[in-house]
Amino acid sequence: MARLATESCFDSVGPAPGRAIDLAKVEALGRGTKYDLCTSSAAKRQGEDALGSALRGGLCHSFTGSGRCVSLFKTLYTNACPHDCGYCPNASISAGKKIFSYDPEELVRITLALYRENRIEGLFLSSGIGRDENETMEEMIEAVRLLRSAHHFRGYVHLKILPGSSKEHVREAMELADRVSVNLEAPSSARMAELCPSKEYERDILARQRYIQDISRYVALPAGQTTQMVVGAAGETDREIFDRLLLEYDVLNLKRVYFSAFTPLAGTAFEDREKAPAWREHRLYQIDWLYRIYKLDEGEITAAFDDSGYLPDGDPKVAIARASFEEPIDPNGASFAELIRVPGIGPKTARRILLCRKNGRIERMRDLAALGVAARRAGPFLKVGGKAAATLDRWGV
Amino acid sequence: MMRTGELLRHLAAHRNSTDRLMARARTLSPEEVEASTDPEVLRIRRMALAVRGEVCRMRGFIRLRPLGERVLWGRISPHHDVGFEISDFFARRFPGKLIVLGDGRRSWTSLYSEGALHRQIGDGLSSTLADISRIMDLLAEGSEEEKGDGVTGADEKAEKGRDGGEEKEREKGQPSEAREGGGMERSDLWSVYYRSQDEPRKAGGRRYSGRISRRAERSASLEAERGSATTKLEDLI
Numbered sequence: 001m002a003r004l005a006t007e008s009c010f011d012s013v014g015p016a017p018g019r020a021i022d023l024a025k026v027e028a029l030g031r032g033t034k035y036d037l038c039t040s041s042a043a044k045r046q047g048e049d050a051l052g053s054a055l056r057g058g059l060c061h062s063f064t065g066s067g068r069c070v071s072l073f074k075t076l077y078t079n080a081c082p083h084d085c086g087y088c089p090n091a092s093i094s095a096g097k098k099i100f101s102y103d104p105e106e107l108v109r110i111t112l113a114l115y116r117e118n119r120i121e122g123l124f125l126s127s128g129i130g131r132d133e134n135e136t137m138e139e140m141i142e143a144v145r146l147l148r149s150a151h152h153f154r155g156y157v158h159l160k161i162l163p164g165s166s167k168e169h170v171r172e173a174m175e176l177a178d179r180v181s182v183n184l185e186a187p188s189s190a191r192m193a194e195l196c197p198s199k200e201y202e203r204d205i206l207a208r209q210r211y212i213q214d215i216s217r218y219v220a221l222p223a224g225q226t227t228q229m230v231v232g233a234a235g236e237t238d239r240e241i242f243d244r245l246l247l248e249y250d251v252l253n254l255k256r257v258y259f260s261a262f263t264p265l266a267g268t269a270f271e272d273r274e275k276a277p278a279w280r281e282h283r284l285y286q287i288d289w290l291y292r293i294y295k296l297d298e299g300e301i302t303a304a305f306d307d308s309g310y311l312p313d314g315d316p317k318v319a320i321a322r323a324s325f326e327e328p329i330d331p332n333g334a335s336f337a338e339l340i341r342v343p344g345i346g347p348k349t350a351r352r353i354l355l356c357r358k359n360g361r362i363e364r365m366r367d368l369a370a371l372g373v374a375a376r377r378a379g380p381f382l383k384v385g386g387k388a389a390a391t392l393d394r395w396g397v
Numbered sequence: 398m399m400r401t402g403e404l405l406r407h408l409a410a411h412r413n414s415t416d417r418l419m420a421r422a423r424t425l426s427p428e429e430v431e432a433s434t435d436p437e438v439l440r441i442r443r444m445a446l447a448v449r450g451e452v453c454r455m456r457g458f459i460r461l462r463p464l465g466e467r468v469l470w471g472r473i474s475p476h477h478d479v480g481f482e483i484s485d486f487f488a489r490r491f492p493g494k495l496i497v498l499g500d501g502r503r504s505w506t507s508l509y510s511e512g513a514l515h516r517q518i519g520d521g522l523s524s525t526l527a528d529i530s531r532i533m534d535l536l537a538e539g540s541e542e543e544k545g546d547g548v549t550g551a552d553e554k555a556e557k558g559r560d561g562g563e564e565k566e567r568e569k570g571q572p573s574e575a576r577e578g579g580g581m582e583r584s585d586l587w588s589v590y591y592r593s594q595d596e597p598r599k600a601g602g603r604r605y606s607g608r609i610s611r612r613a614e615r616s617a618s619l620e621a622e623r624g625s626a627t628t629k630l631e632d633l634i
Contacts (some may be wrong), residue, residue, distance in 0.1 A: 030593030
């Protein structure tokens, strides 16, 4: 085997010749993407001369002190930016900001070094605009092209599309990446004016999303298009965010929308604004899940919002179930769609219940629990053994 | 739903697997495994899921280091018999590289080359790496001589080495930092990047509470990536 390895024609980047890695740059440009969210997906690319992948699902390699997964090398290409987004640490007015920028070879070296150590599944490359969005996109694309062509990298790459970049650059990015995204940041142009007066919502951002949708008809994008919104910086309601979500999924066919709770940062225009609570981000993800995965319709989900258009800090699925269930349902006769609307039952558990029913009736809560039902939450909504599984008032759940 | 082949493979690798459980598992369809409330079937499913979980975690948490140009090695002490499943995964991910995983007692070496997967089991990580280093050096010497006088083949040299013929003294035990190439720089790179990703102000309590469990840390032989401020009571028990 040792002989085989020495004779193998495949080669990869060896130890870096000469130049040391600028750790201050790695720190600053890594920190600049701290509020960019992503989940890694697997690339299905494979090949004898390939470096990477071999997996069909995402992997988490470690967790930060605050409990978030770190699975990609997530970095800005440059933190130079002429825009003045009030929440952003890269804004041109940020106090004491030192400007850094990678060059393509340097970025490739770092990515491959971390990948070979099995610390990351791939690269998440975002950026400030730099001098000009097309010039910066050109360099970002060159870095990914080097990874793919010169180093035969088949791992995951998520490339950000900069607002205002050309359609040609969008196409080149899509040919090289597994996923692309352009950050919406706000649910509407009115709210964008509050966050960042220098960005045009329709012309700079929505138009890029439509470019990506057009081009995806002839360029396959394995992990699709996504986007991200800042929550709680511009006074938007959760209902406004949900309305934008519907357009993103139904009209623009996005794979996912991410939410980032606003955190005021020193040196930015919004440093004195109130922080958005982390639970607000969490409740929006739950609504997103109910719409995208559970396929609840817009009318049902409306029940989760309060009168002023906000989501309270409680499980929206429970609020929706309270509003829609007239009486407990019998798990022996309920359909898949009815089962997954019960709090404590998800798609996997609902499928198991349907399978188990083929062998006979389910008469005990203990058996439902063995199939994965969260008995305490589901109890008030289920009729098991001929009677309601819980006599407690539903509102106690 | 787990396919039958995957179920049997995972169940066989579980440290508490028995012939009786394997025999019962062979009689089950994927639907039965997924949806039965029979306690023994539930046990079979949980055991298979435990092995699958360990494989997923090891794929995420093992750290690899280079040894020269052709070898990537990592420390691993799996709870179940999954050594080759993990080394095979990395061999496919890094074609042409020898993947050597192991601990003090056992090692698993895999290589994916020209469409074929090769495997070898060994007695321990240190001795396996030392043997590989020696063979690589002999092969390299052999190649240089071929280029020089074309008389002595690398095979002959390797044979002489194995027979205890002329042999350079090798440092036994763990590979040195110099042989790994830039180890200090690499660990600084990760530490700096990792710290740049943390945002304590966005800690979400139980909602974002991913941690590497103590058992997974031991199995993957991870250096401490948790700060003391985030140590929880359960970590100390």
